[in-house]
Amino acid sequence: MSIISKEPSKRKLSERERQMQQEVLKRFRSKVSPSLGKLVKESEAVAKQFIPSPYEALEFGTEAPFEEGKNNHGIYGLERIYEDRAVLTPYFECSAYCRYCFKKTRTLGGEAKRMSDENIDAAMRYIASDSRIKTVLITGGDPFIDAELLERVLTQVVEIPHVRNIRVGTRNILFQPEAITDELAEMIARFNHIDYENPKNSRNISVGLSLNHPDELTPDVIRAAQRFISRGVIIRGQTVLMKGINDDAKTIHELISMFLAVGIVPYYLFHCMPVVGAKHFRTSVQKGIDILRELSPFSGSTAPHYVYVTPIGKHRVGPGHHLDYVEIDGLRYIKAKTPYKATDFLEFSDNTKLPPLHEIDEDGYVISYYLDGDDNELEVLA
Numbered sequence: 001m002s003i004i005s006k007e008p009s010k011r012k013l014s015e016r017e018r019q020m021q022q023e024v025l026k027r028f029r030s031k032v033s034p035s036l037g038k039l040v041k042e043s044e045a046v047a048k049q050f051i052p053s054p055y056e057a058l059e060f061g062t063e064a065p066f067e068e069g070k071n072n073h074g075i076y077g078l079e080r081i082y083e084d085r086a087v088l089t090p091y092f093e094c095s096a097y098c099r100y101c102f103k104k105t106r107t108l109g110g111e112a113k114r115m116s117d118e119n120i121d122a123a124m125r126y127i128a129s130d131s132r133i134k135t136v137l138i139t140g141g142d143p144f145i146d147a148e149l150l151e152r153v154l155t156q157v158v159e160i161p162h163v164r165n166i167r168v169g170t171r172n173i174l175f176q177p178e179a180i181t182d183e184l185a186e187m188i189a190r191f192n193h194i195d196y197e198n199p200k201n202s203r204n205i206s207v208g209l210s211l212n213h214p215d216e217l218t219p220d221v222i223r224a225a226q227r228f229i230s231r232g233v234i235i236r237g238q239t240v241l242m243k244g245i246n247d248d249a250k251t252i253h254e255l256i257s258m259f260l261a262v263g264i265v266p267y268y269l270f271h272c273m274p275v276v277g278a279k280h281f282r283t284s285v286q287k288g289i290d291i292l293r294e295l296s297p298f299s300g301s302t303a304p305h306y307v308y309v310t311p312i313g314k315h316r317v318g319p320g321h322h323l324d325y326v327e328i329d330g331l332r333y334i335k336a337k338t339p340y341k342a343t344d345f346l347e348f349s350d351n352t353k354l355p356p357l358h359e360i361d362e363d364g365y366v367i368s369y370y371l372d373g374d375d376n377e378l379e380v381l382a
């Protein structure tokens with residue numbers, strides 16, 4: 001039995017908050033799967049991630065913070081910004097909607113789209129044509145909701161000899177643990193391949209599981225995860241840093257210790273993206289650095305990679321990192337030289353110009369401006 005942190009708050013909403021909640025409900029749909037519904041009733045940390053909040057009506061951020069500046073090579077469901085990775089989204093729907101989702105305006109709009117056979121064939125031709133692509137990330141929505149489509153995609157991906165690493169991103173282990181059957185885990189494990197004679201021909205498939213709070217590691221979730229782990233499929237745990245949910249070292253430490261205890265490899269701690277309706281979740285970037293500093297005395301295996309994400313790519317920050325701030329239109333941005341060359345980004349993303357809030361420095365690297373959050377307490381909106 002997991003230890004539930006705190007019951008959901010029963011605070012009455014103010015009149016203004018009730019009005020704002022109505023606006024939010026009109027704009028962003030909400031959905032909670034039956035398995036998750038039970039947990040939402042028990043845990044405040046889980047409830048905050050799925051129950052629409054009036055604070056979502058506070059305008060902040062952009063509609064699609066990650067998509068800006070990408071053309072996707074004209075193929076629905078394909079994305080690329082890095083040299084060695086391509087991203088596929090075969091099925092764009094989730095069985096619950098996270099309020100902080102960086103695809104919020106699309107996912108929470110209930111846009112259930114599938115890659116057609118033509119889209120899949122075109123994406124495969126694109127990946128096969130560039131031997132620099134070693135990793136294919138299959139994401140969503142949630143790829144595990146349509147296992148038949150996922151299997152079709154995987155069957156074609158493994159035909160491409162230079163792809164060595166396949167990662168499937170999911171939250172469905174949390175949303176619908178009952179849907180993670182032995183058959184599904186078996187199907188995924190079948191795509192692992194070790195070539196002992198010629199290791200360069202080996203291929204690994206792994207799962208990236210997003211969990212944000214220790215309360216989410218329920219017995220059913222652990223059992224579902226074990227279906228993969230016991231078949232040799234690595235699960236990497238990734239977490240979004242969110243105000244009032246997990247923005248303290250104790251919670252992150254406990255979550256990561258529990259990951260390690262049940263066989264999940266800690267991977268990323270993401271700063272919450274600047275998407276509209278997520279202002280109330282967003283801490284400062286510095287907050288995550290401070291948390292990692294507090295985790296520094298512990299074993300190295302308890303330290304995830306802390307990153308914030310821009311349309312150009314991930315920016316890794318950590319203890320000792322100095323952030324440069326600039327003010328634009330009254331808001332605080334973090335200015336940073338990225339490790340990404342502008343020419344590379346334009347080639348991989350199939351674009352002719354950089355996204356807004358990005359520029360090129362004298363060495364040809366991209367300078368990015370990332371909207372910071374804050375660590376102010378949330379106030380009752382009266």
Ligand code: SF4
Binds near residue numbers: 097098104142
């Ligand atoms: S599981 Fe991922 S894609 Fe789906 S709503 Fe949550 S954050 Fe968005």
